[in-house]
Amino acid sequence: MSYYDIAKQKFEALKSKKDVLILAVESSCDETSIALVKNGREVLSNIVSSQIEIHKAFGGVVPEVASRNHIKNIDGVLKEALQAAGKTLADIDAVAVVYGAGLIGALLVGVNFAKTLAYALKLPLVAVSHVHGHIGANYISHANLTPPFLCVMVSGGHTALIDVQDYCKFQLVGSTVDDSVGECFDKVARVLGLSYPGGPNIDRLAKQGKDCVKFNYKPPLQDSFNFSFSGLKTAVVNFVHNKQQKNEEFSKADVAASFQELATEEIASKAAKAGAKLGSKKMVIAGGVGANIRLREKLQKCADEHAFQLFMPDLKYCTDNAAMSGAIAYYYIQAGLGLADLTLTAKPTVAI
Ligand code: KG4
Ligand code: ZN
Numbered sequence: 001m002s003y004y005d006i007a008k009q010k011f012e013a014l015k016s017k018k019d020v021l022i023l024a025v026e027s028s029c030d031e032t033s034i035a036l037v038k039n040g041r042e043v044l045s046n047i048v049s050s051q052i053e054i055h056k057a058f059g060g061v062v063p064e065v066a067s068r069n070h071i072k073n074i075d076g077v078l079k080e081a082l083q084a085a086g087k088t089l090a091d092i093d094a095v096a097v098v099y100g101a102g103l104i105g106a107l108l109v110g111v112n113f114a115k116t117l118a119y120a121l122k123l124p125l126v127a128v129s130h131v132h133g134h135i136g137a138n139y140i141s142h143a144n145l146t147p148p149f150l151c152v153m154v155s156g157g158h159t160a161l162i163d164v165q166d167y168c169k170f171q172l173v174g175s176t177v178d179d180s181v182g183e184c185f186d187k188v189a190r191v192l193g194l195s196y197p198g199g200p201n202i203d204r205l206a207k208q209g210k211d212c213v214k215f216n217y218k219p220p221l222q223d224s225f226n227f228s229f230s231g232l233k234t235a236v237v238n239f240v241h242n243k244q245q246k247n248e249e250f251s252k253a254d255v256a257a258s259f260q261e262l263a264t265e266e267i268a269s270k271a272a273k274a275g276a277k278l279g280s281k282k283m284v285i286a287g288g289v290g291a292n293i294r295l296r297e298k299l300q301k302c303a304d305e306h307a308f309q310l311f312m313p314d315l316k317y318c319t320d321n322a323a324m325s326g327a328i329a330y331y332y333i334q335a336g337l338g339l340a341d342l343t344l345t346a347k348p349t350v351a352i
Helices: 003-014 052-056 063-085 104-121 130-141 181-191 198-206 230-245 252-278 293-306 322-335
Strands: 021-026 031-038 042-050 094-100 125-129 149-154 159-166 169-175 282-286 309-311
Touching: 003 094, 021 104, 021 322, 031 063, 031 322, 042 063, 042 322, 052 063, 063 104, 094 104, 094 130, 094 322, 104 125, 125 130, 125 322, 130 149, 130 159, 130 282, 130 322, 149 252, 159 252, 169 252, 181 198, 181 230, 181 252, 198 252, 198 293, 230 252, 252 293, 282 293, 293 309
Parallel strands: 021 094, 094 125, 149 282, 282 309
Antiparallel strands: 021 031, 031 042, 149 159, 159 169
16 A cells, blocks of 8 residues: 555544544744644643744844754754653654745745655654644643634734634634734834844833834724734834934833734734624634733733633743644544645645
């Protein structure tokens, strides 16, 4: 039998297997991560080797540098992940990998690594969408969470409202028409002279400031569930440049707090409206910007006001990690979705 025929048979058999142990690989940006996840909910290990210190010097992720470092790191990350879980490769039931969206060169490292492992071990290879992985982070943090729910997807690559009708049934409600909210946080941080990654630094600095700065900005697309962040980004950048050119003093903390207030309000207000329109009972946060404390507070407030139940991933599962993809891969398998053959390749974008 060919590799694919064996993998397909095993894939089918996993639907009725009591315990399914998935080895998941993530390399979509600047984190090399491998996790072992049982039954979509239990993380046995989740090793994340971050390249933040390397990319800091450039003020952002340099794709080529990220790919080269994934290659350097990935073997060691696999060894650590197995060791931390107390498992060997013989214990694994399937190999899952994020194939997109992300940086193409970075993704290719993980995809080729996962293909090689799956082929050598004669195991099913499950191709996971990065966005679905972020949603999966919530199944780890909340043992009782089940769809349907409205997902507020906020990361460096995506800003979207997604109606999650079932584990593997996703309907896009609205998304950004230009920048993602994460890009906007990172750009504002950069203009304020904060180091990469900017989002967490804005979050920290904003705590010391007040929401008192008026930018030349009007929230856009108010009659739609789509987002636009390029206007806010430009308004903050123009404000800072203007002050600098005129040699006028300004408080970076106040700029950070005022920007953060507008960005998080845009997301929270649209999420609340969409939830009300869809009649959602549950709301779920996903993605790196989901770690933002002000956004979490605001969504909690709107959940309380609109009687939604709010679910947020633990902070460590907000930003990229392999465990989240191992979680959603389990549900792909249950739904008979995601089985890939050795032609699988990386994709810079993937439809929701
Ligand atoms: O989900 P993620 O790790 O990668 C992508 O899929 O893009 O998200 C990374 C983004 C970056 O833009 C980063 O600045 C932002 O998430 N981020 C935050 C916070 N932590 C990470 N933004 C605002 N506040 C935070 N605490
Ligand atoms: Zn991500």
